[in-house]
Amino acid sequence: MKNWNGKKKAVTFSYDDGIESDRKLADMFNRYGLKCTFNLNSGLMTPESCWERNGVMIRRMYPDDMPEIYKGHEIAVHGVMHEDLTKLTDEEVIRELLDDKAALEKLFGCSIEGMAYAWGAYDDRVVRLVRECGFRYSRTCNDRHDLKFPEELLTYGASCHHNYENIFPLIDEFLAYDEDGPAVLCIWGHSYELESDHNWDHMEEICRRISGHPDVFYGTNKEVYLGAD
Numbered sequence: 001m002k003n004w005n006g007k008k009k010a011v012t013f014s015y016d017d018g019i020e021s022d023r024k025l026a027d028m029f030n031r032y033g034l035k036c037t038f039n040l041n042s043g044l045m046t047p048e049s050c051w052e053r054n055g056v057m058i059r060r061m062y063p064d065d066m067p068e069i070y071k072g073h074e075i076a077v078h079g080v081m082h083e084d085l086t087k088l089t090d091e092e093v094i095r096e097l098l099d100d101k102a103a104l105e106k107l108f109g110c111s112i113e114g115m116a117y118a119w120g121a122y123d124d125r126v127v128r129l130v131r132e133c134g135f136r137y138s139r140t141c142n143d144r145h146d147l148k149f150p151e152e153l154l155t156y157g158a159s160c161h162h163n164y165e166n167i168f169p170l171i172d173e174f175l176a177y178d179e180d181g182p183a184v185l186c187i188w189g190h191s192y193e194l195e196s197d198h199n200w201d202h203m204e205e206i207c208r209r210i211s212g213h214p215d216v217f218y219g220t221n222k223e224v225y226l227g228a229d
């Protein structure tokens with residue numbers, strides 16, 4: 001059983017890519033006392049790394065403000081250049097992951113043990129390399145749509161994306177959960193989706209419903225999956 005300050009229910013968020021709109025998202029998490037893991041690409045920290053989605057320009061951020069923006073949350077690896085690891089050689093996979101880890105640890109002054117697969121892409125070879133690189137947990141895009149604690153942390157799925165159509169029933173199920181085993185609610189996504197789907201109010205409602213419950217542990221991915229000791 002994980003050490004979640006004696007609680008058996010835990011909430012965590014996982015958001016990727018280091019997008020300009022993370023400023024707004026991190027601020028929202030802070031207002032509601034929620035903790036997130038931000039999975040970042042150290043080789044793409046510039047607004048010139050941009051694209052258009054639903055007519056909205058999506059821009060990554062310069063690293064300068066990041067330590068302040070992400071303060072209180074966890075930083076994790078997402079690959080230097082957001083590469084599909086299954087398409088790289090072993091040596092390239094190792095560089096894509098360990099160079100990102102080194103750059104992020106220097107920028108944020110932290111030690112990193114977790115990651116999320118760029119594009120959600122992995123296979124058995126990649127997972128072996130991820131383990132050999134020393135990572136202890138890595139998020140896929142295979143959403144569980146349940147509240148179970150994952151059996152395999154190097155290929156774990158979040159509970160759901162913030163756009164999951166049954167997210168509010170799942171949140172209700174989580175809040176009502178009163179059984180013996182641990183229950184995890186992990187929500188993932190990208191802040192640029194909120195910006196270009198124009199559904200920040202949906203995210204605010206998620207945060208509002210989840211926050212402030214005394215029987216719930218609010219932690220980063222690391223604290224939730226490895227324990228908060």
Ligand SMILES: [Zn+2]
Nearest residue numbers: 016017118119
């Ligand atoms: Zn990504």
